[in-house]
Amino acid sequence: MESTxxxxxxxxxxxFANIAIQAFPANKENTPEYKExxxxxxxxxxxxxxxxxxxGLFRNGKLLGGMRLHSFEMNLFGKIVPAGGVGLVAxxxxxxxxxxxxxxxxxxxxxxxxxxxxxxxxxxxxxxFYKKMGFGYGTKMNQYRxxxxxxxxxxxxxxxxxxxETDKExxxxxxxxxxxxxxxxxxxxxxxxxxxxxxxENRIIGVFxxxxxxxYIVYGFEQADKQNFLRNNLVIxxxxxxxxxxxASLSKFLNxxxxxxxxxxxxxxxxxxxxxLGDARDGSDYLIPSVFHETNRSxxxxxxxxxxxxxxISDLEGRVFGNVTACFSxxxxxxxxxxxxxxxxxxxxxxxxxxxxxxDSQFNIELDITDFSSLMVGAVGFRKxxxxxxxxxxxxxxxxxxxxxFQGDEKPICTTPx
Numbered sequence: 001m002e003s004t005x006x007x008x009x010x011x012x013x014x015x016f017a018n019i020a021i022q023a024f025p026a027n028k029e030n031t032p033e034y035k036e037x038x039x040x041x042x043x044x045x046x047x048x049x050x051x052x053x054x055x056g057l058f059r060n061g062k063l064l065g066g067m068r069l070h071s072f073e074m075n076l077f078g079k080i081v082p083a084g085g086v087g088l089v090a091x092x093x094x095x096x097x098x099x100x101x102x103x104x105x106x107x108x109x110x111x112x113x114x115x116x117x118x119x120x121x122x123x124x125x126x127x128x129f130y131k132k133m134g135f136g137y138g139t140k141m142n143q144y145r146x147x148x149x150x151x152x153x154x155x156x157x158x159x160x161x162x163x164x165e166t167d168k169e170x171x172x173x174x175x176x177x178x179x180x181x182x183x184x185x186x187x188x189x190x191x192x193x194x195x196x197x198x199x200x201e202n203r204i205i206g207v208f209x210x211x212x213x214x215x216y217i218v219y220g221f222e223q224a225d226k227q228n229f230l231r232n233n234l235v236i237x238x239x240x241x242x243x244x245x246x247x248a249s250l251s252k253f254l255n256x257x258x259x260x261x262x263x264x265x266x267x268x269x270x271x272x273x274x275x276x277l278g279d280a281r282d283g284s285d286y287l288i289p290s291v292f293h294e295t296n297r298s299x300x301x302x303x304x305x306x307x308x309x310x311x312x313i314s315d316l317e318g319r320v321f322g323n324v325t326a327c328f329s330x331x332x333x334x335x336x337x338x339x340x341x342x343x344x345x346x347x348x349x350x351x352x353x354x355x356x357x358x359x360d361s362q363f364n365i366e367l368d369i370t371d372f373s374s375l376m377v378g379a380v381g382f383r384k385x386x387x388x389x390x391x392x393x394x395x396x397x398x399x400x401x402x403x404x405x406f407q408g409d410e411k412p413i414c415t416t417p418x
Contacts, residue, residue: 001060003057003058003064003100004057004059005055005056005057005058005103005104005107006055006056006058007046007053007054008046008054008056008066010043012056012063013040013043013046013054014035014036015063016042016054016056016063016090017035017036017038017039017042018035019063019064019065019090019091020038020090021034021038022092022093023065023090023091023092023093024090048191049189050189051070051071051072051191052068052069052071052191053068054067054069054088055069055104055107057100057103057104057107063092064092064095064098064100065090065091065092065095065100065101066088066089066104067086067087067089067090067104068087068088068418069084069085069108069111069112070084070085070086070087070418071084071112071115072121072186072187072416073187074119074186075179075180075181075182075184075185075186075187076119076183076315076318076377077316077318077320078183078319079316079317079318080180080187081117081119081315082112082115082116082117083112083117083118083120083186084108084109084111084112084115084117084119084120084121084307085120086104086105086120086121086122087122087123087418089101089104089105089125102133105130105133106337108120109305109307109337113308116311117307117308117311118306118311118312118315119304119305119306119307119312120135120304120307121138121302121303121304121305121414122135122302122303123301123302123303124301124303127300127303130303131303131370132335132336133305133336134305134334134335134336134337134368134369134370134373135303135305135370135373136303136304136305136372136373136374136375136379137300137303137370137374137379137380138184138300138301138302138303138304138374138377138379138411139184139269139302139379139411139413140269140271140298140299140300140301141267141269141298141299141300141302142267142268142269142273142296142298143265143266143267143297143298144264144265144266144267144280144282144295145263145282145283145296146263146264146265146266146279146282147263147264147279148234148254148255148256148257148261148263148264149255149258149278150255150277150278150279150280151251151254151255151264151276151277152248152251152252152255152276152277152278153251153252153256154248155245155248155249155250155251155252156245156249156252157249157252157253158249159207159208159209159214159249160206160208160249160250160252160253161205161206161208162203162205162206163205163206163213163216164197164204165197167204167206167213168193168194168196168197169193170206171193171204171213171216172188172189172190172192173212173213174206174212174213174214174216174240174242175240176188177242178240178241178242183378183410183411183412183413184377184378184411184412184413184414185414185415185416186414186416188416192416196218201221202218202219203218203219203220204216204217204219205217205250205253207241207246207250209245209246214241214242214243214245214246215240215241215242215246215247215250216240216250217236217238217239217250217253217254218237218238218239219234219235219236219237220235220237221233221234221235222235224262224263232261232262233261233264233265234257234261234263234265236265236267238415239266239268240415247276251276263283270413271296271298274295280295280296281293281294281295282294282295282297302414304377304379304412305369305370305373306372306373306376309342310355312376313344313346313353313354313355316353316376317352317353319353320351320352321351321353321405321406322351322405322407323350323351323404324348324350324351324402324405325348325349325350326398326401326402326405327345327346327348327357327360327361328345328346328356328362328363328364328365329343329344329346329356329358329361329364330343330345330364330365330366330367331364331365331366332344332367332368332369332372333366333367333368333369336369341366343358345357345358345360347360348405351405362395363393363394363395364392364393365392365393365394365402366391366392366394367385367390367391371385371390371391375406375408378408378410378412379408379411379412380408381403381406381407381409382402382406382407382408383403383407384408386399386402386403
């Protein structure tokens with residue numbers, strides 16, 4: 001049966017809201033009032049954000065599912081490039097296993113390819129489901145549960161201040177300066193910054209260097225014990241700092257909360273936080289043999305897919321592939337889109353990537369689009385994929401050269417939820 005995918009009309013948001021509510025078992029709200037409120041909020045985002053749109057899939061005029069599409073500006077190894085994101089992929093409960101989600105994701109990929117993006121991103125409800133559609137893993141997220149007095153106390157409290165709506169522009173400027181220096185980050189829009197203040201649970205503390213905001217923390221609270229309202233944790237929702245002095249000041253603030261806060265919960269893609277902290281243990285007292293103290297939990301989340309093989313070459317002009325010079329062919333399998341592998345001929349000249357010629361190719365690298373995507377965004381290095389048998393190298397003698405080119409030492413960092 002032929003499907004039509006298009007932007008939702010104003011009077012279709014309530015129907016999509018109902019589908020989305022029913023599609024996710026974790027959502028216990030099912031009242032008419034909640035559905036109406038949810039639909040109004042979705043329509044507001046659709047109309048006001050400027051970068052977010054809601055799309056529905058229709059068969060015989062009936063809405064069977066939908067999704068939210070995001071147009072991003074992303075830092076790819078120092079170059080700001082367009083990228084696409086998808087969220088709230090929801091399918092009518094009565095029409096599951098009818099390829100609705102597959103068609104929606106296919107449209108999502110084509111939509112952003114046509115808009116000039118080379119990268120598509122999503123947060124998976126099941127990583128294996130989206131891996132079958134060609135999405136590869138990004139950088140793991142680590143959750144630390146830290147005693148407040150484990151943060152270093154040596155910073156200065158001078159310049160610390162609670163931030164309000166009048167500071168929105170400074171917050172966005174601070175975030176975007178950091179994002180433009182950090183591979184993988186997505187630029188924050190005015191709509192994104194406004195959203196920080198629409199959540200009444202958010203508190204924001206910042207540190208000023210003169211008139212400029214050089215770092216800030218968005219945080220809230222959760223009860224550590226439902227039976228005791230005096231026991232609370234501080235939950236960090238956003239932690240941005242531009243300088244070591246800003247980090248020291250914000251750490252000082254966190255250190256001084258030990259009289260009322262049991263643990264500070266911090267989700268970060270930095271897996272070396274123990275070098276900052278006095279005590280990185282998470283309070284579980286779990287011991288990993290032989291004697292390794294548990295510091296954090298970690299998990300896979302944000303996934304990437306290269307959706308335009310030609311465009312990614314020009315988008316990667318900011319990445320330096322070691323100091324390598326070589327010509328080779330990449331054979332990339334993507335069963336979601338094509339039956340045969342796509343061949344890309346590339347050239348590295350002193351670490352700079354460009355299009356190559358088939359006749360100049362010295363060897364081939366064959367791999368799946370999932371691993372190719374993770375490799376190209378720097379989430380994994382060549383050596384690991386080769387060791388795990390996730391790629392084939394036609395001439396093994398070129399292995400060390402490719403390990404140097406694709407070291408995977410600058411992993412993408414992304415703090416944007418969508």
